[in-house]
Amino acid sequence: MNDAHLHMVVNHFPIIGTIFGLGILLAGIFMKQTVVKNVAYILFVVAAIFGAVSMATGEGAEEIAEKLPSVTDQIIHEHEEMAEKLALVLYALGVISLLGLYLNFKNHAKAAVVSYIALVVAIIGVFFGKQTGTTGGEVRHTEIRANATATTAVDSDGAEEGDDD
Incomplete structure (x- = not known):
């Protein structure tokens, strides 16, 4: 396995983990469930670790x-510029999540404030994750590049495929 293959294996989790974590954190805040918030925090920490590996x-x-x-x-x-921005956001989110876990375990009064801070940072992370994923996909998927052009396949008669004439 070379670095390109390893990169392809690990680079999806920081984005997907942040998206799932955001949804779970929203559910935890809405339901006022500390355990659910803790699950989101753990996902954010794991996403930050995978971000470092990526x-x-x-x-x-x-x-x-x-x-x-x-x-x-x-x-x-x-892609590299976007990935660097995402990584910084994920590292901050990981630290905030560790703080949130600690405060939740201590039943600290400021735990709710940290959950809202994590929510804002996670939203920013999802935005940069989308950008990073798109620019990463553009490296090999030319069809999703902004300057992609549609070409029409032409058969040996000179008719476009799908024409029955």
């Missing part, structure tokens, strides 16, 4: 991907 494997994946056809330095750079 960042660690990103350079090796870049070395491999930049040699592939249709992969430009600009596409990789955009």
